[in-house]
Amino acid sequence: MINTAPDIFSYPQYWAECYGTAKFLPTSRAEMDALGWDSCDIVLVTGDAYVDHPSFGMAVMGRLLEAQGYRVGIIDQPDWRTAEPFMALGKPNLYFGVTAGNMDSMINRYTADLRIRHDDVYTAGGEGGKRPNRAVIVYSQRCKEAYNDVPVVIGGIEASLRRIAQYDYWSDKVRRSVLIDSTADILLYGNAERAIVDLTHKLADGEPLEALTDIRGTVVIRNAPPAGYVEVDSTRVDWPGNIDKLPNPYEYLPEKDKDQEDGKGGAKNAADDVQPLRIIPEPLKGKERLPEKTYIRLPSFEKVEKDPVLYAHASRVLHLESNPHNARALIQKHGKREIWVNPAPIPLETPEMDGVFGLPYQRVPHPKYGKAKIPAYDMIRFSINIMRGCFGGCTFCSITEHEGRIIQSRSHQSILDEIEEIRDKVPGFTGAISDLGGPTSNMYTLNCKDPEIQASCRKLSCVYPTICQNLNTDHRPTTELYRKARKLDGVHTISISSGLRYDLAVEDPEYVRELVTHHVGGLLKIAPEHSEEGTLSKMMKPGMGTYEAFKKMFDRFSKEAGKKQYLIPYFIGAHPGCEDDDMVSLAQWLKKNEFQVDQVQTFYPSPMSLATAMYHSDRNPLKKVTYKSEKLYTPKNDKQRKLHKALMRYHDPENWATLRDAFKDMGRPELIGDGPQQLVPAEEKDQQKRRQVQPTKPGKAARGGQWSGSTPKARTDDSEPQRKRNGQKAAGSRPGSKPKGSVKKAAAGGKKAAMNAKKAGSAGKRPGKKAPQRSAKRG
Numbered sequence: 001m002i003n004t005a006p007d008i009f010s011y012p013q014y015w016a017e018c019y020g021t022a023k024f025l026p027t028s029r030a031e032m033d034a035l036g037w038d039s040c041d042i043v044l045v046t047g048d049a050y051v052d053h054p055s056f057g058m059a060v061m062g063r064l065l066e067a068q069g070y071r072v073g074i075i076d077q078p079d080w081r082t083a084e085p086f087m088a089l090g091k092p093n094l095y096f097g098v099t100a101g102n103m104d105s106m107i108n109r110y111t112a113d114l115r116i117r118h119d120d121v122y123t124a125g126g127e128g129g130k131r132p133n134r135a136v137i138v139y140s141q142r143c144k145e146a147y148n149d150v151p152v153v154i155g156g157i158e159a160s161l162r163r164i165a166q167y168d169y170w171s172d173k174v175r176r177s178v179l180i181d182s183t184a185d186i187l188l189y190g191n192a193e194r195a196i197v198d199l200t201h202k203l204a205d206g207e208p209l210e211a212l213t214d215i216r217g218t219v220v221i222r223n224a225p226p227a228g229y230v231e232v233d234s235t236r237v238d239w240p241g242n243i244d245k246l247p248n249p250y251e252y253l254p255e256k257d258k259d260q261e262d263g264k265g266g267a268k269n270a271a272d273d274v275q276p277l278r279i280i281p282e283p284l285k286g287k288e289r290l291p292e293k294t295y296i297r298l299p300s301f302e303k304v305e306k307d308p309v310l311y312a313h314a315s316r317v318l319h320l321e322s323n324p325h326n327a328r329a330l331i332q333k334h335g336k337r338e339i340w341v342n343p344a345p346i347p348l349e350t351p352e353m354d355g356v357f358g359l360p361y362q363r364v365p366h367p368k369y370g371k372a373k374i375p376a377y378d379m380i381r382f383s384i385n386i387m388r389g390c391f392g393g394c395t396f397c398s399i400t401e402h403e404g405r406i407i408q409s410r411s412h413q414s415i416l417d418e419i420e421e422i423r424d425k426v427p428g429f430t431g432a433i434s435d436l437g438g439p440t441s442n443m444y445t446l447n448c449k450d451p452e453i454q455a456s457c458r459k460l461s462c463v464y465p466t467i468c469q470n471l472n473t474d475h476r477p478t479t480e481l482y483r484k485a486r487k488l489d490g491v492h493t494i495s496i497s498s499g500l501r502y503d504l505a506v507e508d509p510e511y512v513r514e515l516v517t518h519h520v521g522g523l524l525k526i527a528p529e530h531s532e533e534g535t536l537s538k539m540m541k542p543g544m545g546t547y548e549a550f551k552k553m554f555d556r557f558s559k560e561a562g563k564k565q566y567l568i569p570y571f572i573g574a575h576p577g578c579e580d581d582d583m584v585s586l587a588q589w590l591k592k593n594e595f596q597v598d599q600v601q602t603f604y605p606s607p608m609s610l611a612t613a614m615y616h617s618d619r620n621p622l623k624k625v626t627y628k629s630e631k632l633y634t635p636k637n638d639k640q641r642k643l644h645k646a647l648m649r650y651h652d653p654e655n656w657a658t659l660r661d662a663f664k665d666m667g668r669p670e671l672i673g674d675g676p677q678q679l680v681p682a683e684e685k686d687q688q689k690r691r692q693v694q695p696t697k698p699g700k701a702a703r704g705g706q707w708s709g710s711t712p713k714a715r716t717d718d719s720e721p722q723r724k725r726n727g728q729k730a731a732g733s734r735p736g737s738k739p740k741g742s743v744k745k746a747a748a749g750g751k752k753a754a755m756n757a758k759k760a761g762s763a764g765k766r767p768g769k770k771a772p773q774r775s776a777k778r779g
Contacts, residue, residue, distance in 0.1 A: 002455045003325050005216070005346040008197045009355050014069030014204055016041060024052055024366050025062045026073045032089065040073040041065075042200065043092040045139050046156075047108075047131035048101035048122040048376075049369060050076040052362040055380045057102055057156055063359035064193055065200060070094070076366075077123065077130045080138045083145035092150055094203050096143040097196070098184065099156030100135035102376070104606065106158075106170050109133060112604035113641065114170070121379075124365070124372035133170075136162075140182035151209050153199065154178065155188035160402050161607040163189050163219045163341055164318065164332050165301040167311065167616040169605040174305040174616075177332070177339045179219055185209055187219040191388060191403055193356060194345045216324070217345030222338040225295060225331060232296045232328070235303070237313045237626050295340075296321060300333035308617035309627055315613035316621035322404065325455035347389070347406045354414035357385070363426050381426055383435035383497070384418050386410055386481070390439040391446075391471075392501060393461025393540050394529075395610035395622070396575060396603060399439045405462065406454070409445045412481050416488065423490045431491055436481070437498025442505055442515075445477040460610075460622070463503055464540040473504055475511035482514055495521050502526050502550035503542045509553060516557040520565050524554065527570040530578070531589040538577035538614060538632070540622070544589070569595070573644030574602040574635040576614035580666060583647040587679050591650065600648040602641045650679040657683075 019035060026032045027050060032040070042065055046058040053059055062072045073092075078085035086096075101108070101122055108131070109117060119126040132138040136158045143152050162178035179187045186209065188195045195217035202212055213220045225231065296317060298304075304311040314332075321327040324344040332339045348356070363381070365374050390397075391405040415436065423429055438444070448454035448462075449472050462471045485494050496519045505512050516524075528547045530536050536543060551567060558565040571590075573583060590597065605612040613621045618631045635641055643662050646655040659680045663671045671679050 001325065002451055003346055005194055008064070008193055008348070008352050009067070011068060011197060011201050014041070014201075016071045017069030019071060021066065021360050024362060025050070025059075025066070026089070027076060027366060027368065028088065029090070032073065035071075037071050039071070039091070039093055040089050041070040041093045041204075042095060042097055043073045043075060043089050044097040044099075045075045045078065045086065045143065046099050046101050047077060047105055047135040047139070049124050049374050050074050050366045051374060051377045052364065052366065053377065053380070054357050054359070054361055055102075055383070055385060056377075057099060059361060060356060060359075061097065061155075061192070061196060063361060064197065064356060067355075067359055068197060068200065070200065070204075078139070078142075080132045080135075080142055083142045086139075086142045086146040091147050094200065095151040095153050095185075095209075096140075096147075098136060098139045098143060098152060098154045098159075098182075100139075100158035101131065101156065104158045104161065105131055105133060105135040107604070107606060110170060112602050113638075119375075121375035124369040124374050126373070126375050134158075134181075136178055136184075137182045140184045144183055151186070151203070152182070152184040153186050153188060153196075154182055154184040155192045155196070157398075157402050159187050160189040161398050163187055163608075164298065164314070164330065164339060165304050165311075165334070166607045167605065167612055168607070169612070169615075174301070174311060176301050176334055177219070179221060179339060180334055180337065186212070188217055189219060189341075189402070190217050190345055191348075191408075192217060192345070193348065193352075213340065214342060216342050219339060219341050222331075222340045223336075224338065225340075228293065229329075230294050231331075232294060234296050234313070234317050235299045235310075237309055295329040295331050298330055298332040301339075302333075302335070309619055309625060309629070312613045312617035312619040312621045313625040315608070315610060316625055318608075319401070319460055319610060319621070320458050322401070323455070323457060324404065324406070326458065344404060347404060347408045350409060350411050353388075353408055353410045357410060357414060357418060363422070380434075382422055382429060382433055383437070384415060384422075384433065385438050386415050386436050386441075387438040387444045390443065391462035392440060392443075393459075393464055395538060395540050395614070396529075396572065396606075398606045398609045401608045403439065407443050407445065407447050409477075412477075412484060415481060416484060419485055419488055419491060423488070432493040432495070433485070433491060434495055435497040436485065436494060437496060439498070440501045441496050441498035442475060442478060442500055442511065444481070446472055446474075446504070448472070461540050463501070464542065465537075467503065467507065473507040475505070475508040479508075479511050479514045482519060486518065493521075494519055497525070500524065500526050503546045506546065506550050506553060512550070512553050513557045513560075516554055516563075516565065517561040520558075520563075522563075522565050523568050524565065525568045525570065526550070529570065529572050530575070530582070531586045532578075532582040535575055535578040535582050538611070538620065538622070539572075539575060570601075571597070571648060572601055572603055573648050574641040576603070576611055576618075576634040577620070577632050578603075578635060578644070579633055580635075580640075580643065580662075583644045584666075584668065584671065584679070587647045587650045588677055590648070591679065592676070596651045597648055600645050602645055603635075647679075656680045 019037065022035055024031070026035060026037070026040075044058050044062055048056060048058065051059060058074060058076075062074060065072045073089040075086060075088055078088070103122065108120060108122070111117060118128050120128045120130055123130045136154050136156070140152050140154055143150070159178050162175070164177050165174055167173075168175045175181070186199070188199070195215055198215055199212060199218070203209065213222065213226070298314045298317060299307070299310040304314050318330065321330060322344060324346050327343040329343060330341040332341075365377055386409065388408040389403045389406055390399050391407065393400055393405070419433060422433070423431075435441075448457070449470050453470050459468065462468045467473060482494065485491065496515060505515070526547070528544060529539055529541050531544050533543060547569070554565070554567060571586065603611065603615070605615045610621055613619075614632055615634050615636070618634055619625050619629050620632050623629070635644055643658070646652075646658050649655055650659060660672055660683060663669060663680070671677075672682055674681060
């Protein structure tokens with residue numbers, strides 16, 4: 001069933017709309033007085049500096065609520081040690097809205113190896129230490145201390161990815177839903193425009209918050225399930241509740257075909273090769289089980305906290321229940337309370353997207369920061385988001401869990417208007433747009449060919465193991481957008497710097513030609529992530545054959561355009577399912593293809609991702625999980641993770657001794673030597689080889705090196721997580737010590753940090769090629 005929702009701009013405006021539009025949303029009582037306000041209706045609290053720009057979540061929420069007629073103030077990066085800073089704008093009439101900011105506060109603070117970052121790219125001057133660990137919990141509790149009778153609404157990516165019990169990498173345990181730990185009243189997950197508009201108007205109309213329990217995209221606490229619902233019990237793995245997908249109204253699939261295998265280890269998806277014969281009704285047994293009147297009971301927090309297999313099972317169920325058109329509510333017991341997760345919000349339509357991005361943003365930081373630079377803003381001030389969502393389903397990435405699989409796209413005119421606004425309004429614009437993108441730049445306007453099929457689908461990815469036959473892969477709207485944008489007066493360069501899904505791109509050679517000829521400034525980021533099928537299958541990424549096909553196309557069109565251009569492939573080490581031998585094969589692939597990577601990344605277990613469930617449980621939730629499921633090998637301790645990182649940097653003399661010892665322990669001494677399949681020199685030739693190796697400066701391409709951006713800084717702090725992994729003390733610099741690795745400008749560190757929860761891999765380039773002098777960021 002296709003669900004619909006009212007247009008977010010169709011609600012009657014609140015009475016306070018008479019105050020008009022603020023140049024900047026106020027951050028002090030003096031600014032409120034200048035606007036003639038006696039109070040704020042809503043106070044938003046954020047862990048980021050306030051930048052009035054559509055790439056910053058609090059600006060979007062604030063401007064959207066302002067457009068609904070409400071008076072909105074912002075408390076940015078308050079001192080969380082007391083409640084007093086949370087009273088700076090007085091008592092809000094309706095509620096506090098709390099977010100950690102554009103990034104999860106723990107990922108913002110710690111590297112994948114649990115080293116502390118010394119900077120914060122979302123802070124003026126790049127200064128670290130301006131937000132607490134687990135900022136949503138801390139801010140929410142301080143708001144309650146300030147005014148205990150004011151509702152607290154939490155949202156943003158940190159709250160969104162902690163909506164149920166979740167594995168916490170930093171403490172190495174399963175934590176409760178953040179809604180309980182924060183003492184907040186309601187949680188909004190995903191891109192929350194629709195939920196926050198609906199919630200705010202209902203509160204303004206006098207509806208009690210405790211009665212607002214069924215708003216899509218929200219999580220609430222209940223004492224018991226609602227009356228009139230049918231429960232599907234999925235609290236046990238060997239006798240799970242039924243998670244069958246809804247029938248496709250255009251298909252007829254005989255019973256004998258239902259259990260047929262697709263040859264790749266999974267059950268055949270009915271929508272992949274069925275014949276559109278006739279419409280069939282949904283079979284109903286016993287009580288009618290319509291999605292909106294059914295909920296699924298997950299294993300309780302107390303169960304998943306102690307049982308990793310149940311945790312993996314719960315993760316699988318949650319991901320299968322993510323399509324807003326067929327998802328059922330989820331319930332999870334936490335002690336005597338029940339966490340109730342309503343189905344995902346209905347995606348915004350194109351006119352609504354245009355409206356959100358067309359709000360009166362100043363597109364600059366608040367004037368109170370003076371000349372202090374905010375590195376994340378400097379990165380995106382000339383870039384434009386053209387879409388939201390991602391249907392790739394990469395297991396190590398949490399974007400899909402936050403933004404959903406259904407692509408939400410803006411119109412051409414809205415995007416072109418924003419380019420002209422940047423040209424006419426943003427200080428320092430010289431004619432170059434740095435990006436027309438989003439989570440994946442070439443998913444713009446791509447969705448299912450048939451809305452009815454999309455509404456019934458429960459696939460975790462539209463492109464893995466192969467591209468779904470029901471997916472529209474026509475890139476012409478994107479190609480036409482690029483051509484229109486290039487014709488605008490005052491714009492001489494438009495780059496595409498968001499990540500590219502190359503398995504989609506090869507479906508449309510004309511798009512690749514357009515991209516390579518006009519929109520690649522010498523370097524293009526893509527993310528194979530690994531070379532080995534076993535690891536790629538756990539990532540849900542395509543094989544290297546697709547990469548090679550795209551590379552041939554890229555090289556051919558670059559040559560036709562008379563341009564010397566290079567691909568920057570990213571890779572991840574220590575991913576769940578990745579054996580040491582897999583990393584050896586990747587290192588040999590890198591050597592064969594003449595890549596010497598400098599920046600490398602090991603797997604970062606972010607909350608709620610499927611790969612994190614693999615990491616914690618040693619099981620594969622891409623398949624049905626039982627206690628008899630085959631255990632998955634996962635590199636966890638520091639020695640293993642460092643080995644995987646060293647293998648990606650096999651060319652670095654600092655790693656040679658480590659690798660020689662590892663190869664001997666693995667029974668692979670044939671990897672030592674100077675041959676094409678050998679990775680490190682023999683010990684007697686070590687010094688001779690070291691003298692031949694020239695150091696590669698970060699951010700530059702050197703002979704035998706690669707194109708590399710600067711290494712992110714580490715933050716100085718004494719609150720590094722001190723936990724153990726497999727009996728080893730957590731890795732990290734001592735508090736106050738000099739961080740390992742290169743420390744460059746905060747803006748360079750932001751190249752990696754500003755991409756929300758998307759995991760960065762390693763970047764590489766063919767040796768001997770000189771590259772333009774600029775840093776590359778991960779898409």
